[in-house]
Amino acid sequence: MTERKKYNVAVVGATGAVGKKILETLEKKDFPIENLKLLSSSRSAGTKMKFNGKVYTVEEAKPERFEGIDIALFSAGGSVSKALAHEAVAKGAVVVDNTSAFRMEHGVPLVVPEVNEADIKEHKGIIANPNCSTIQMVAALKPIQDKFDLKRVIVSTYQAVSGAGAEAVEELKDQSQAFLNGEDLTSELLPVKGEDKHYPIAFNALPQIDVFQENGYTFEEMKMINETKKILHTQELSVAATCVRLPFFTSHAESVYIEVGQDNVTVEDLHKLLEEAPGITLMDDPANQVYPTPLDAAGHPDVFVGRIRRDLDQGNGFHMWVVSDNLLKGAAWNSVQIAESLINHNWL
Amino acid sequence: MTERKKYNVAVVGATGAVGKKILETLEKKDFPIENLKLLSSSRSAGTKMKFNGKVYTVEEAKPERFEGIDIALFSAGGSVSKALAHEAVAKGAVVVDNTSAFRMEHGVPLVVPEVNEADIKEHKGIIANPNCSTIQMVAALKPIQDKFDLKRVIVSTYQAVSGAGAEAVEELKDQSQAFLNGEDLTSELLPVKGEDKHYPIAFNALPQIDVFQENGYTFEEMKMINETKKILHTQELSVAATCVRLPFFTSHAESVYIEVGQDNVTVEDLHKLLEEAPGITLMDDPANQVYPTPLDAAGHPDVFVGRIRRDLDQGNGFHMWVVSDNLLKGAAWNSVQIAESLINHNWL
Known part of the structure; x- marks a missing residue:
């Protein structure tokens, strides 16, 4: 049996309502994480958060944090996504964005995995998570x-x-x-x-x-x-x-x-x-x-x-x-499902 | 200047949420009342209620209470209306019924005065107040x-x-x-x-x-x-x-x-x-x-x-x-509007 490949994951907006649910979902789904990076605004930086029993310190979200990240789950508001998502992609990450920043942009897949999973493979670095409703x-x-x-x-x-x-x-x-x-x-x-x-x-x-x-x-x-x-x-x-x-x-x-x-x-x-x-x-x-x-x-x-x-x-x-x-299917759960599709189909 | 004609009015279900609003509306609209009778279930009979500064004792609703009543405003649930509305009509009252008991009955006008006031004049003793929504x-x-x-x-x-x-x-x-x-x-x-x-x-x-x-x-x-x-x-x-x-x-x-x-x-x-x-x-x-x-x-x-x-x-x-x-336009206010139409147009 070969060992399951693991990924470096960043959660942007980790201290928010959806960010917390993303962490819970990653735990619940036993997402294969090598390194986890929790990012937030400067205001929440320094917060301690637990994930799978281990304590993490939240860091301020900045372009250099995405170095070595495979998957970045953004949920810190549209302005943060606009400022940092392309930077994350430039550093080699694939971004799953939970804000409205890129949803209607041509070339950005907008995905509910049960509905249009195949759209994910057309991504150019960013996949948008639709609005909850x-x-x-x-x-x-x-x-x-x-x-x-x-x-x-x-x-x-x-x-x-x-x-x-x-x-x-x-x-x-x-x-x-x-x-x-x-x-x-x-x-x-x-x-x-x-x-x-x-x-x-x-x-x-x-x-x-x-x-x-x-x-x-x-x-x-x-x-x-x-x-x-x-x-x-x-x-x-x-x-x-x-x-x-x-x-x-x-x-x-x-x-x-x-x-x-x-x-x-x-x-x-x-x-x-x-x-x-x-x-x-x-x-x-x-x-x-x-x-x-x-x-x-x-x-x-x-x-x-x-x-x-x-x-x-x-x-x-x-x-x-x-x-x-x-907060689950409408946000965190769907975002993590997209991340799962990315790794299961090798669409990273 | 001739004196305004006054009417004997009964409120059935006077102690309920809508009954109270009917009394407030009769006061607010200065409805021309000669005698007011407040009726309820036996459970609430004996309750004291104020109307225009005067204290009234609520009586149990029974057929004989409608003797001499011109207008009876019913709002005590469908079963009370079914049991007593025809009795009230037989004693000479015109009933404005706020329950669903007679609304769809042929020959019973179902009225929102701004919409179909003229239907009132076709009444045979009962006019139904529609559902609030x-x-x-x-x-x-x-x-x-x-x-x-x-x-x-x-x-x-x-x-x-x-x-x-x-x-x-x-x-x-x-x-x-x-x-x-x-x-x-x-x-x-x-x-x-x-x-x-x-x-x-x-x-x-x-x-x-x-x-x-x-x-x-x-x-x-x-x-x-x-x-x-x-x-x-x-x-x-x-x-x-x-x-x-x-x-x-x-x-x-x-x-x-x-x-x-x-x-x-x-x-x-x-x-x-x-x-x-x-x-x-x-x-x-x-x-x-x-x-x-x-x-x-x-x-x-x-x-x-x-x-x-x-x-x-x-x-x-x-x-x-x-x-x-x-409770107002959806119930009490509309019922009293119907009663006003009845007296203003001499459709009693």
Whole structure:
């Protein structure tokens, strides 16, 4: 038996919400690591973190840190990726980037391994991890697209605060406690850090995730629309999205309406298809009140699908409810899956 | 100047969440009341309640209580309405019923005054108040239907726990505090009282409101679909709904997709139309992060509309975000508006 090859891995943004989940996932999947380098902003440099029982000191992310690195997992915000990803590639690393910095760039594969793994081999040093809300939706849609053709998607999202980072989690906690105490709520972060206005998220719903574009859609909505078309390799697909931030901590849920290109597709056909689909867990038994919820999905890497039913007017239309842990399949888990594909297929 | 005629009014379910809001609304609108009778279950009978500074004792709801009553506002659950509404009518009262008991019954007007006030005059003693999530949606859709024709509606809802009654409000409070304390959550009520399974609502999302029907839709979803067609007087309209209960106390929000029957309709056309529409407040200025949220809408009788934007693929398709206080326009306010129409038009 030959020894498994091991790799030098850097995690950029190691102290963040997603960074921590990347480390947990690397441990859980027993990723073959020779040397691990934990990188962060200068602010968090010096932090001690444990990985597989060993203590690591987080270092400030700088170009020279990528010397000798095989795989760099970036999750420290778009500006860090823009500043350092090409530097890492120049030093010989392959970058799996969890930010929106390069997702729509021509020549950068945008990958959900269950959906378009083969795109990875076209990489020129950077592979982009899609937006969390996009990943779980396309994972559920891909088997349907392949078997029954897909014409149209209209999604309304129910998104957790952890998608806006650890500070947003704290803001929801603090505001919730203040509300229950009958105190005034302080809003300093959501809906978008750095924007002019902030609204309370506790016991509320905010129809803004990321900044508004000129066409009236938010950037989050445009990410879902454009990324879905790129990942599914179809510019003809109609995709519309409304993205809403809600007062829960983990997992995004999505109310998804689709129209397929074939007639006579049944709910049973979709059940059978999704039951066998990789990375999908079907939870759909209304008679027994079985459907996924964000709390159920938290901590699990799968995409959960339920409430599949035929549209009452449109014969080729179906509604479904898709839930997944936004920090796992929506971020860390998918990034590490891409890294696994890179080494398993020798696509480094 | 002649003195304004006054009426004998009964409120059935006076001690409930909606009953209290009905009393507040009658006070606020200075409804011309000669005698007021507050009725409830035997359990709540004897409760003292204040109305316009005077203390009333709640009596058990029984047929003989409706003797001499002109208008009876029912909001004590479907079974109470089924047991007592016809008895009240037999004693000469006109019933405005806030439950689902008679809504789809032929000959019972189902009314949102801004939308189909004239239907009231066809009543045979009972007028039904629509479901809360339906009312706010049809209020926003009616002006669009009239001016641009309406072909299709797909709605995903974001609904407050107060729609499930005062106990659900307590359950959300208790669970939220337990969660923040790191304690286990106890779920005894939601998603549906009396159902086999209960799921936590705190920091979660439940894609079930009311019981499931054989077609895989919940009763709440079928209410939205069927009531919308009845109120808008069009069986041809395509309507689809996904209803989701969320962890906030007051106001329902709705992500609504519509297709109109005319080409070349613009967002500006819809803005202009809704700005002038009765009972609607337009809050739609993305550049300044202006859109309605449930917390903003709470306590206000209007229906708030924002985030209107054209679908990027379907030229006659538009998305919008509709928010309203589910206990006011969604229940109490609309019921009292119906009672006002009855007296103003002499339709008693």
